[in-house]
Amino acid sequence: DGGITQSPKYLFRKEGQNVTLSCEQNLNHDAMYWYRQDPGQGLRLIYYSQIVNDFQKGDIAEGYSVSREKKESFPLTVTSAQKNPTAFYLCASSRQGVAFFGQGTRLTVV
């Protein structure tokens, strides 16, 4: 089955640690995105990539980093510089505007 997979589903991080969220898709989509969603809020764009080896900052990129070494993979690293990382993180891929989302990762800083 084609789809987009995020892992882990839940992640707990100590303050000061970097963590990497995985996002893999087998839909052969060029475009991939990372969004952050806080309780009762909309989706805010962190980073996006339209093609392998290229990515662009979104609206809230500070404290995050990404890579796009393969078409299928777009991992997101939440660095210690991100002041308030506790949130629901959603990865998406798209073709011709239609986006498909992974099930999300809930990150909690403890």
Next chain:
Amino acid sequence: RKEVEQDPGPFNVPEGATVAFNCTYSNSASQSFFWYRQDCRKEPKLLMSVYSSGNEDGRFTAQLNRASQYISLLIRDSKLSDSATYLCVVIPGYSTLTFGKGTMLLVSP
């Protein structure tokens, strides 16, 4: 003006009611429009695309008004299972997906 704006709601309606949401967008060059549905603590899922001439999928009707720069979603004969947050997505010319913050719908018995 924000790129994409939606009334956050909640819209509280009884089962069987008809309810409509609007979503306004600021970029007149926007080319593609979609409605997504998001259940609590889940990922958004595509509900329907919005075509220039308007389109219908069962109880759902989507329309685009380019002159006034908004899209709409009409739900007829609301079901309890329609309770969710409805997100509009607008794609400007540079292809980044821009989401509205969503409109919450609560359908009660």
